[in-house]
Amino acid sequence: MPRVATPLTDSKIQSAKPREKDYKLSDGRGLHLRVRAGGTKDWIFRYQVPFSGTRKDMSFGIYPTVGLADAREKRKNAHKLLSKDIDPKSHKAEVKRTATQDKANSxxxxxxxxxxxxxxxxxxxxxxxxxxxxxxxxxxxxxxxxxxxxxxxxxxxxxxxxxxxxxxxxxxxxxxxxxxxxxxxxxxxxxxxxxxxxxxxxFLSPNPKHLPTIKPEELPQLMQSLSTASIKLVTRTLIEWQLHTMVRPSEAATAKWSEIDLDNQTWTIPADKMKKKNNGDHVVPLTPQTLALLDFIKPISGHREFIFPADRNPKTHTNTQTANMALKRMGYHKTLVAHGLRSLASTTLNERAFAPDVIEACLAHIDSNSVRRAYNRTDYLERRRKVMNWWSAHVEQAATGNMSLANTNKTLRLINN
Missing domain, CATH: 1.10.150.130 (Tyrosine recombinase, N-terminal domain)
Incomplete structure (x- = not known):
């Protein structure tokens, strides 16, 4: 008949002194207090692994951090697992692994x-x-x-x-x-x-909000307001440049001379400046009117990095909100924002029955059809050039009678503010 261990007590544990070699004090049912030669005391649970029958030791922690009652509770939980043929040590490792994985997958x-x-x-x-x-x-x-x-x-x-x-x-x-x-x-x-x-x-769906813009028939009034506005030449040129090129305000404000290819009459906006930069660089065909704008502003910024330099620090570009603030001062508060110039161009071109795919390509909108998107990027450049030329000519026509900086008759001369 197996010997029944006398349960441990806190006083017995505390009075246990280290010996020359490690030794164990049993609390029964596999639970032991190991007293090490160095004086450390720790809990060991010895059990028989389900199915294999081999003996295995499992640590329950160091005394007194883990007290007698705590160790017995751990023993109780381990026996519950064993009754279900679950290895408590392997179970503990799996729980720890899962917790670590859950943290990584938060x-x-x-x-x-x-x-x-x-x-x-x-x-x-x-x-x-x-x-x-x-x-x-x-x-x-x-x-x-x-x-x-x-x-x-x-x-x-x-x-x-x-x-x-x-x-x-x-x-x-x-x-x-x-x-x-x-x-x-x-x-x-x-x-x-x-x-x-x-x-x-x-949740309730938000009411769609469209950026303020003007109607196509209001373009002549915009050009007149622009020609008489009390704004800096760089700002005025920026607004006309954005209007003609149909780009976003940030793309226009950060334009660099190094991005201009006069031989091929194109402006290449790097992908990292675009709203959807995974769609690659955006090549904007330059029209006679946009080339005229470059000629106009070249004496101001041709020796600098940015086409539209900031007023206080010309080594950097003008603020991306410059055009918006200027339009607001011109009386277009809540009726037109810089981004709305793109909507104006889109509406006008659609009304004139230009191909929708080409218009979307001019605006650098990403086609949801990946095959057609790839085709647009390779074949649409010349088709876009025709659309852009028509649009620039239309804008110039709307400015008839006003002092448009994009005037192609070369009669304008640079004047100081």
Missing amino acids: FTCITLDWLRVKSTKVTAKYAVQIEASLRNHVFPHIGKRPVKELTPSEVIEFLRPIEAKGSKETIKRLCQRINEVMDYAVNTGLIDINPLSKIHKA
């Missing part, structure tokens, strides 16, 4: 991985905006949660206060970005499905 960690990919497809400024919105509104609530455990109800719950403030656009963007992260988790094999794909349906 929403924050997956978002940062996704952002490394996303940042190659958008501008650096936009990537920063995306990360900031998630850090401010999402990370505090689900940042530490494993993506596999996220549920629609908990995400909708923390978004509700934002909706209550009337921030429908913010809700829309957050739902989109959360789902992009979750789709990334699916595509990288971390989860099987995206459980948050429909969370946007729990």
